[in-house]
Structures are given as structure tokens and as C-alpha cells.
Amino acid sequence: MTTMKEIAEKTGVSVSTVSLVLNKRDAGRVKPDIARRVRQTATDLGYKPNPLARSLRTSKTRILGFISEEVATTPYAGGIILGAQDAASTYGYMLITVSTDGRASEESEIAALKRYGVDGFFYSKMSNRIATVPKSLSDYPVVLVDATDANNALPSVEPDEFRIAFDATSRLIEAGCERIAYIGCSENMIAQDGRLAGYRAALEGTDQGFDESLVCNVLNNGPALRAVNALFDTRNPDGFFCFNDARAWYVYECAARRGLTVGRDISVVGVDNHRVFAETLEPQLTTVELPHYEMGYWAACKLISMIEDKPVDTAKWPRTTSPMPPLDAPIPAKIHCALIEKGSVAR
Amino acid sequence: MTTMKEIAEKTGVSVSTVSLVLNKRDAGRVKPDIARRVRQTATDLGYKPNPLARSLRTSKTRILGFISEEVATTPYAGGIILGAQDAASTYGYMLITVSTDGRASEESEIAALKRYGVDGFFYSKMSNRIATVPKSLSDYPVVLVDATDANNALPSVEPDEFRIAFDATSRLIEAGCERIAYIGCSENMIAQDGRLAGYRAALEGTDQGFDESLVCNVLNNGPALRAVNALFDTRNPDGFFCFNDARAWYVYECAARRGLTVGRDISVVGVDNHRVFAETLEPQLTTVELPHYEMGYWAACKLISMIEDKPVDTAKWPRTTSPMPPLDAPIPAKIHCALIEKGSVAR
DNA sequence: GTGAAAGCGCTAACAA
DNA sequence: TTGTTAGCGCTTTCAC
Numbered sequence: 001m002t003t004m005k006e007i008a009e010k011t012g013v014s015v016s017t018v019s020l021v022l023n024k025r026d027a028g029r030v031k032p033d034i035a036r037r038v039r040q041t042a043t044d045l046g047y048k049p050n051p052l053a054r055s056l057r058t059s060k061t062r063i064l065g066f067i068s069e070e071v072a073t074t075p076y077a078g079g080i081i082l083g084a085q086d087a088a089s090t091y092g093y094m095l096i097t098v099s100t101d102g103r104a105s106e107e108s109e110i111a112a113l114k115r116y117g118v119d120g121f122f123y124s125k126m127s128n129r130i131a132t133v134p135k136s137l138s139d140y141p142v143v144l145v146d147a148t149d150a151n152n153a154l155p156s157v158e159p160d161e162f163r164i165a166f167d168a169t170s171r172l173i174e175a176g177c178e179r180i181a182y183i184g185c186s187e188n189m190i191a192q193d194g195r196l197a198g199y200r201a202a203l204e205g206t207d208q209g210f211d212e213s214l215v216c217n218v219l220n221n222g223p224a225l226r227a228v229n230a231l232f233d234t235r236n237p238d239g240f241f242c243f244n245d246a247r248a249w250y251v252y253e254c255a256a257r258r259g260l261t262v263g264r265d266i267s268v269v270g271v272d273n274h275r276v277f278a279e280t281l282e283p284q285l286t287t288v289e290l291p292h293y294e295m296g297y298w299a300a301c302k303l304i305s306m307i308e309d310k311p312v313d314t315a316k317w318p319r320t321t322s323p324m325p326p327l328d329a330p331i332p333a334k335i336h337c338a339l340i341e342k343g344s345v346a347r
Numbered sequence: 348m349t350t351m352k353e354i355a356e357k358t359g360v361s362v363s364t365v366s367l368v369l370n371k372r373d374a375g376r377v378k379p380d381i382a383r384r385v386r387q388t389a390t391d392l393g394y395k396p397n398p399l400a401r402s403l404r405t406s407k408t409r410i411l412g413f414i415s416e417e418v419a420t421t422p423y424a425g426g427i428i429l430g431a432q433d434a435a436s437t438y439g440y441m442l443i444t445v446s447t448d449g450r451a452s453e454e455s456e457i458a459a460l461k462r463y464g465v466d467g468f469f470y471s472k473m474s475n476r477i478a479t480v481p482k483s484l485s486d487y488p489v490v491l492v493d494a495t496d497a498n499n500a501l502p503s504v505e506p507d508e509f510r511i512a513f514d515a516t517s518r519l520i521e522a523g524c525e526r527i528a529y530i531g532c533s534e535n536m537i538a539q540d541g542r543l544a545g546y547r548a549a550l551e552g553t554d555q556g557f558d559e560s561l562v563c564n565v566l567n568n569g570p571a572l573r574a575v576n577a578l579f580d581t582r583n584p585d586g587f588f589c590f591n592d593a594r595a596w597y598v599y600e601c602a603a604r605r606g607l608t609v610g611r612d613i614s615v616v617g618v619d620n621h622r623v624f625a626e627t628l629e630p631q632l633t634t635v636e637l638p639h640y641e642m643g644y645w646a647a648c649k650l651i652s653m654i655e656d657k658p659v660d661t662a663k664w665p666r667t668t669s670p671m672p673p674l675d676a677p678i679p680a681k682i683h684c685a686l687i688e689k690g691s692v693a694r
Numbered sequence: 695g696t697g698a699a700a701g702c703g704c705t706a707a708c709a710a
Numbered sequence: 711t712t713g714t715t716a717g718c719g720c721t722t723t724c725a726c
Contacts, residue, residue, distance in 0.1 A: 003703060014713045019705060029711065048462050052402050053703030056718045061399070063443075063463075077425055082446055089445075089456070094463055096410075096443050098436075099429055109436070115395050116410075116441055221627065249627045256603035279567040279593040280600075350719060361697040366721060378695065400719030403702045 002045040011041050018042075022049070055117055064088055064303060065118035066097040067109065068145075069125055077126055080145055083296025084122060091304050093119075110136050119307045122299055123147065128158050128190045141306040145299045146292075148190060155306075157299040159290050161194025162201070168241050168269040168288050169202035175267050177239025178208060181231060183247040186217040192243065195271075199241055218247065225250050232258065242270040349392040357388045365389075369396070402464055411435055411650060412465040413444040414456065415492075416472055424473055427492055430643025431469060438651050440466075457483050466654045469646055470494065475505055475537045488653040492646045493639075495537060502653075504646040506637050508541025509548070515588050515616040515635050516549035522614050524586025525555060528578060530594040533564040539590065542618075546588055565594065572597050579605065589617040 004022070008015045013034060020026045021038040030038075041047075055061040066084060068077060077099075085095050096118065098109040113121070120141035125131045131147040133154060144156035165182075172180050182199045185192045196215070203210045216231045218224035228250040231237065242248040248270035255262055262268050269286045305311055351369070355362045360381060367373045368385040377385075402408040413431060415424060424446075432442050443465065445456040460468070467488035472478050478494040480501060491503035512529075519527050529546045532539045543562070550557045563578045565571035575597040578584065589595040595617035602609055609615050616633045652658060 005703075015704080016706080016714080017712060020712090023705080025706095031711065034712085048458075050703055051463055052399050052408070053718090054705075055399050056403055056703080056720095057705045059718080078446075081444070085445060089452075089459065094443055094445075094459065096441055097428070098432060098441075099425075105436075111395075112436065112441065116398055225627070246627050252600070253603055253627075256600055257606070259604070280572070280596045352719075362720080363697060363699090363722080364695090367696090370721080373695095376695065381695085397719055400702095401721080403704095403719080404721045406702085 001050070002047045003050070004047075007038065007041050007045060007047055010045070011038050013038065022047075059117065060119055060307075061117040062093045063116060063118045064093050064095050064120055064122065064300065065110075065113040066095050066122040067106070067113075067124065068097070068099050068122070077124075079292030080124060080126075080296035080299075083293035083298075084145075084300040085296070086293075087297040087300035088304070091300075093300070093304060106134060107136060110134065114140075120303045122303065123154075128161065130190065141303055143299045143303045143306070145295055155302055157295050157302065159191075159295065161191050162198040164271060164288055164290070165195035165198030165241060166202045167198075168271070168286075169199045171286065172239040172241065172267055172269060173202065173206055173208075175239070177237075177267050179214060179235060179237045180208070180239035180241065181235065181237035182215045182217075182241050182243075183228060183231075183251060184215065184217040184243045185247070186219050192217070195241075195243065218250070220246060225253060229254050237266070239267045240269065242268060244272050245270060348397070349394045350397070351394075354385065354388050354392060354394060357392070358385050360385065369394075406464065407466055407654075408464040409440045410463060410465045411440050411442050411467055411469065411647065412457075412460040412463075413442050413469040414453070414460075414471065415444070415446050415469075424471075426639030427471060427473075427643035427646075430640035430645075431492075431647040432643070433640075434644040434647035435651070438647075440647070440651060453481060454483060457481065461487075467650045469650065470501075475508065477537065488650055490646045490650045490653070492642055502649055504642050504649065506538070506642065508538050509545040511618060511635055511637070512542035512545030512588060513549045514545075515618070515633075516546045518633070519586040519588065519614055519616060520549065520553055520555075522586070524584075524614055526561060526582060526584045527555070527586040527588065528582065528584035529562045529564075529588050529590075530575060530578075530598060531562065531564040531590045532594070533566050539564070542588075542590065565597070567593060572600060576601050584613070586614045587616065589615060591619050592617060 004015050004018045008018045011018070011034075017030055017034065018038050020030055021035045022042060026035045051062060064084070066081060068081075081095070081097060088095050096113060096116065098113065100106040100109060110121075118140075120143070121137055122145050123131060123133050123137065123142055124145040125147040128146050128148065130150050131144060132150045133142055133144070142154050144154055144158075146158060148156055148158060169180060180199075180203065182196060184196060200210045214231075214235055214237060216227055218227045224247075228247075232254050240248075240251050242251060248268060251266075251268055252262060255266060260266055267286075269288060271288045272290055351362050351365045355365045358365070358381075364377055364381065365385050367377055368382045369389060373382045398409060411431070413428060415427075428442065428444060435442050443460060443463065445460065447453040447456060457468075465487075467490070468484055469492050470478060470480050470484065470489055471492040472494040475493050475495065477497050478491060479497045480489055480491070489501050491501055491505075493505060495503055495505060516527060527546075527550065529543060531543060547557045561578075561582055561584060563574055565574045571594075575594075579601050587595075587598050589598060595615060598613075598615055599609060602613060607613055614633070616635060618635045619637055
């Protein structure tokens with residue numbers, strides 16, 4: 001591992017000159033010729049700065065702490081983390097992820113992260129919830145991911161729940177469905193509210209309009225399956241917007257028992273896409289994929305821009321199907337990732 | 348953030364004495380009384396060592412690098428990482444995870460990790476594959492997780508594939524099933540080989556014996572579903588061992604179309620448990636859960652023991668249902684995690 | 695037994 | 711325009 005000292009000796013200048021040049025602070029301070037020679041030997045020797053030593057001086061580590069619940073239990077976390085990682089690595093940062101699943105250790109994890117000198121934090125709940133960020137984070141830059149700050153004081157990156165359901169429902173309408181059901185979640189969550197509103201808005205613009213009796217909010221397992229079954233009996237829907245994979249499965253199960261084929265007899269649009277569904281239900285199922293990767297990527301960009309206190313170049317951000325949101329919005333800012341659509345049309 | 352200097356001043360000793368005491372190198376070098384006072388003020392001030400400064404001297408960072416594919420696409424990764432994190436945090440380490448999904452960036456990620464001074468690496472493929480560890484890792488401690496070293500030179504932690512299928516099949520036999528099918532994977536992988544062997548061994552100990560025509564290896568989507576459907580037609584199995592969730596779903600779909608109910612008309616044991624299945628199929632489905640958490644935990648213990656060059660205390664490891672494997676085995680060592688069983692009996 | 699001092703690799707005042 | 715110098719917090723040798 002080559003050091004600045006070696007470069008300095010080899011070039012015949014002092015370490016500080018090398019430092020200036022290599023940190024791009026040489027404008028008008030170091031002779032262009034010397035600067036060039038320094039840069040040359042640096043690349044010759046394959047110089048890479050030692051982040052630890054740098055951190056010791058600057059107390060900036062270029063390490064980001066990612067705090068989340070449920071990393072272990074959802075397949076989504078990975079996408080978010082991957083996106084955050086990509087963005088981080090683009091800007092020369094690394095991620096340390098800790099998850100607090102089922103443990104009361106959040107505070108000690110945060111303390112550990114602080115000791116390692118992270119420059120800022122992601123605070124993530126998987127699947128858009130209201131979150132209360134621990135006070136121990138209050139003197140650090142923080143961005144919420146797939147979550148909304150209870151105090152509405154911190155920037156967050158979230159999916160555009162309304163649009164997810166609005167677009168998906170519109171798609172079913174265009175496909176000619178006449179009795180479009182909403183299979184949702186009876187738990188109280190942001191996603192449920194936003195999506196139900198989007199579904200409703202899409203239908204209210206049409207002849208069929210919004211019909212409460214086509215809304216079926218369920219939890220899980222047997223009771224959920226029975227509720228969907230009852231909906232089939234009473235309203236015989238020909239189109240389904242499903243809150244998530246599990247809800248889509250109830251529809252599939254009921255359809256199979258009735259000899260109905262998805263994509264022919266009924267149309268189903270589901271949100272998200274567990275791997276298992278990609279292997280089984282596709283391509284009959286139309287899926288609306290949440291842009292987890294983009295959420296992570298955007299959040300990292302936002303966090304880094306806060307840390308470095310300069311606007312980031314939004315042109316480099318990966319795009320979803322939606323227009324780019326305003327980026328340098330003041331804090332608190334909610335940045336809505338829009339949806340990604342995948343799969344064939346329902347019918 | 349209190350420093351050693353502050354402790355030294357407050358106690359009226361020098362920094363070096365503080366260092367000696369706090370690093371437990373004071374035996375016979377520092378007066379017990381002084382040592383006690385140092386320790387006292389340290390706790391009074393809530394002293395936590397600055398890992399960065401320490402690293403600069405020792406070139407040990409107590410950071411572990413976790414390299415994996417597919418973090419984004421499987422829900423399993425989370426469990427492994429969580430386990431590794433827990434173990435790491437128990438021993439005062441942190442994890443930096445990088446994933447190399449669909450990117451040619453592996454080498455640059457490794458280089459970045461090295462620059463951050465990681466003490467060792469996890470190299471993980473999700474779902475037990477033969478892996479070739481990059482040569483750039485060869486001068487570091489490395490442990491493979493859910494993967495087998497192609498050169499058989501590195502320690503690895505893997506599930507006990509044979510036992511997974513042996514136990515699951517035995518369970519179906521005990522439940523009285525007489526035509527037990529194996530719904531497997533037609534891709535060539537360690538897990539497939541091991542599990543098929545386990546299934547076969549369990550059946551060969553019984554009257555029904557092993558019957559090739561009950562083995563159905565499939566890939567995905569329509570073709571897979573049709574193959575399972577054909578198996579239903581030709582052999583009418585009453586018990587199923589399913590390689591994974593997707594395979595279990597094919598069985599469910601076929602059963603639903605025939606009006607059969609799982610847990611009553613047929614018995615199904617599936618490996619793994621995506622969250623979506625826990626919400627839908629349980630408790631009818633018997634699941635054999637791979638011990639991802641334990642794999643991560645054990646791997647971290649192994650890696651740390653290599654780094655610190657001392658045996659770890661295996662008594663603290665989380666247990667699965669299997670007996671503890673020999674731990675201080677010389678390298679190369681394969682440490683087999685056994686399975687965890689969950690869910691109700693099939694019938 | 696204890697402390698002074700050097701130095702890990704780098705940055706940033708300040709001098710020259 | 712460049713170099714000297716003084717640390718960042720910690721470990722470690724070597725005098726005392």
C-alpha cells in the first residue's frame with residue numbers, strides 16, 4: 001500500500017504538496033507542472049488513499065450507516081440496500097448495515113455505528129410506515145427510506161403509493177374489466193391509504209365508478225382466503241388490483257378452484273414481485289414493481305448531498321417511469337419514487 | 348467522545364498507562380490500585396475506544412467484509428447477514444456488505460473493502476453452489492457461506508442438504524404416505540444432489556422403496572407446472588417433498604384444480620419459507636427451514652476465530668436441531684448447519 | 695511500575 | 711508557490 005510519503009519522496013516534493021494535489025486543492029497553489037508530476041507518480045505507484053488515516057484527521061469516514069428492521073424477513077430490503085450501495089460506491093462511500101430485527105439493540109447498534117464514525121444514517125422501515133427516528137440520531141444527517149417521519153422533519157424517500165394503484169387500476173379499465181376488485185390490507189398503513197385512494201380515483205373517472213362492495217381488505221391465511229372467496233361469490237369480479245403478492249395468491253387460489261385462468265378469464269395486477277412469484281405466476285400476472293433499488297439509490301444521493309452540503313447531480317440518478325422529482329428541495333422533503341411496471345398486460 | 352488523554356488527565360497518570368490498563372496488558376506492569384482507578388474513571392466518563400485511531404496503529408479494523416451475489420433477489424440473504432451481524436457484534440466487529448448482483452464490479456468492491464481495512468471476508472453465494480473465490484482474496488481470511496469452495500481449500504458453512512430431505516421424507520413416510528414424490532430442481536446444484544440422495548435414502552429403508560418415476564425435476568413457470576400436473580396424472584402421489592417454495596406452489600396449484608386440499612388429501616413438505624407463503628399456505632404446509640441465521644452466525648464465528656487466531660467458544664453459538672459439528676476442525680473445514688423444522692405435521 | 699516520545703497516514707495551519 | 715509543523719487517538723518501545 002503506497003502512501004503519500006512515498007509519492008512525495010519519489011517526486012521530490014513534500015507530503016503536503018502531494019496532499020494538496022491529490023485532494024484537488026492545488027488550484028493556484030501548486031505549479032501545474034509539479035501537480036502533474038505528483039499525479040503521475042501517484043497513478044504509477046497505484047496510490048489509493050488510506051481512508052482510516054484520512055478519517056482520523058477529518059472525522060469524516062465516508063461510511064454510511066443503514067439501520068433497518070426486517071432485513072431478514074423481506075426480500076425487498078435487498079433491493080433498497082443494493083441501490084444505496086451502488087450510489088454510495090459511485091460517490092466513494094461504503095455502507096455498514098445493521099438490522100434491529102426482533103432485538104432491543106437499536107441503541108447499541110447506533111452507538112457502535114457512531115463509534116465507527118459514520119457520516120450519516122439511513123433509517124428504513126420496510127414498506128412505508130410512519131417511523132419515529134431515535135433521538136440519538138438527531139445530530140446526524142438522516143434520510144428515511146420507505147418510511148415517513150412521524151415528526152415530518154426529516155427527508156424521506158418513498159414510493160408514490162397513489163400512483164401505483166391509479167396506474168394499475170387504469171390498466172385494468174383499459175383492458176376492459178368491468179368489476180374491478182381491490183384486494184387490500186386491513187392493517188393501517190400509508191401504503192394502504194394511498195393505494196386505495198389511487199384505485200378509487202381511477203374508477204371515479206369512469207362509468208363504472210367506485211363501488212365499496214368491491215373493496216376487500218384482508219389480513220392473512222385462512223380468513224383472508226375465505227374473504228376473497230366470498231368476494232368471488234358475491235360480486236364475481238373480472239379484474240383485481242392486489243396490494244401485494246400474498247393477496248394475489250388468494251385470488252389465484254380461488255380462481256384455480258373455480259377453474260378460472262388468470263390472464264384469460266380474469267385479470268390480475270399485483271404489486272411487488274417476490275422471486276417465487278416470478279417463477280410461478282408470471283407471465284400471466286401483471287406486476288407493478290416497487291422501485292426499491294431506486295429508493296435506495298435516491299436516498300443515498302440525498303444523504304450524501306446533506307453530508308457534503310452540496311447539491312448532487314440528479315442527472316445520474318437511475319430513473320423509474322415517473323418524472324424526476326425536484327431534488328434540492330429544502331428539508332423536510334419527501335421524494336416520491338414512482339413505480340416500475342413489469343409483465344404482460346392482464347388480458 | 349472521551350479519549351484516553353482525558354482519562355489520563357483525570358486520573359493523574361499518563362496515556363500509556365491508560366492504554367496498558369484498558370487493553371488488559373497491565374498484569375505485573377501497572378499497580379493494581381492505579382489500574383482500578385483508571386478503569387473507574389473510564390467507566391465514569393463512558394469511555395469507548397475510537398476504532399479508527401486504533402486501526403491506524405494496529406491495522407486491524409474489526410470490520411468484516413461480506414461479499415455476496417443476489418442480496419437483492421432472495422429473501423434468504425437477509426437471514427444470513429443478520430446472523431453474521433449478530434455474531435460480529437457479540438465479538439465487537441462490524442459488517443460491511445457489498446453485493447455484486449449483475450455487475451462486473453466484484454474486483455473493485457473487493458479493492459474498496461481492502462482500502463477500508465477489513466480484517467477478513469465472507470464469500471457467499473445464495474443457495475449452496477460451487478464457488479471460485481477470487482484470487483484477490485487469497486491473502487485474507489475467508490469463509491464461504493452457503494457455498495462450497497471449488498478448490499476445497501477454504502472453510503465453508505453450508506446446510507446439511509442430505510439431512511434436509513432425509514428427515515422431511517421420513518416425516519412423510521411416518522405420516523402414512525405411500526407414493527411420495529420428489530419435486531426438485533433440474534439445474535445442477537449441490538442442494539439438488541444432496542437432497543435427492545436424502546430422499547432416496549429415506550425411501551430405500553422402507554417397503555415402498557425408491558421409485559424413479561416419482562422424481563420430478565423442473566425449472567419454472569408453465570413448463571414446470573405442466574410437469575407437476577403430469578406427475579399428478581400418472582402417479583397420483585399422496586405426499587410431496589418440494590425443493591423450494593416455487594416447487595411447492597406448483598403442487599398447490601395442481602391440487603386446487605383437482606379439488607384436493609393440502610393437509611387432508613395430500614401431504615406437502617416444502618423447504619424454505621418465503622414470507623408470502625407464511626401468510627398464505629401455512630399452517631397446512633409443513634416447512635423445513637434452512638438455518639440461514641445460524642449459517643451466518645457460525646460463519647462469522649469461524650472467520651473471527653481465524654482472524655484472531657484463537658478457538659472460539661462454541662457454547663455460545665445458536666443451535667439448530669442437529670448436534671453441534673466439530674468446530675476447531677483444521678482448514679479446509681466444512682461446517683454443516685442442519686435444518687430447522689417449522690410448522691405442523693403434514694397430516 | 696510508570697511515563698515520555700515516536701509514529702501509524704493524512705490534513706491544515708502557518709511560514710517561508 | 712511550496713515546505714514545515716502540529717496534531718487526530720491510539721499503541722508500543724524504551725528510558726527512567
